[in-house]
Amino acid sequence: MQIIKDLTNINYSKGNNRKIKYIVIHYVGAVSTARNNASYFKNTYRGASAHYFVDDNEIVQVVEDKDVSWHCGADKYYCEARNSNSIGIEMCCYKKNGKLDISNKIVDKTIELVKELMKKYNIDVNHVVRHYDVSHKVCPAPFVNDENRWNEFKKRLGQAPFKNTTVLEWQKVMNKCYGCELAEDNSYGPDSRAKANNYYLYYEKGKSVIVNDHVKFIQNRLIKKGFSCGESGADKSYGPDTRDAVKAFQKANGLEVDGYVGAETTELLLK
């Protein structure tokens, strides 16, 4: 992911080895580009700033992650996020029917950026918040006025639990195969994710092939979604054909194409 750096010389504080715990999402509140914002904050004292600005074409970083940007300071707080423990991301706006809105492209890119930062700083989805959640400022307005848009955003960060009967079947198979004591609650949440990662499936030439009902379950899901696991079908054996089916599935779903069935690939196969 390409990030252009155009750091402000003045609108930030030194981080002093700060611990980053939150990511706070904003919108600029005016029509502008990421580069416009970077120059606005560059050399003149503004008493405000953010780490990143995202527009349709670019992501521009204005404050280093390790330093503090001034994006969510307030007199009264409604959660534990502060400038000192968070990264602030501003989404740029356009006007739709006279109202400020955020384009799908910007939302997509912001999600990509947030995911990368979550991974880098080990931040879970519960610590990704709106400016509104910090101080009740109506920001980002389209995500405050329409709660569904914010829920969708969070869902797409990939960690919101979801429920369906396929999850239950999978939990039963995992318990049977590995005795891993997963709650059979239909819900693909943190425990299910962790087990999917602990008991990931893979194929490597020269290593013994994994053969069990977990493999069979995954093969059946692949087949159901239109990905062939080779002539022998769901044969319980995670060989090269199944690995290739997983890779094709990963490619089609925008996942990392590595042929490993861990938490993310499992999640999409269960949906």
Ligand SMILES: [Zn+2]
């Ligand atoms: Zn804001």
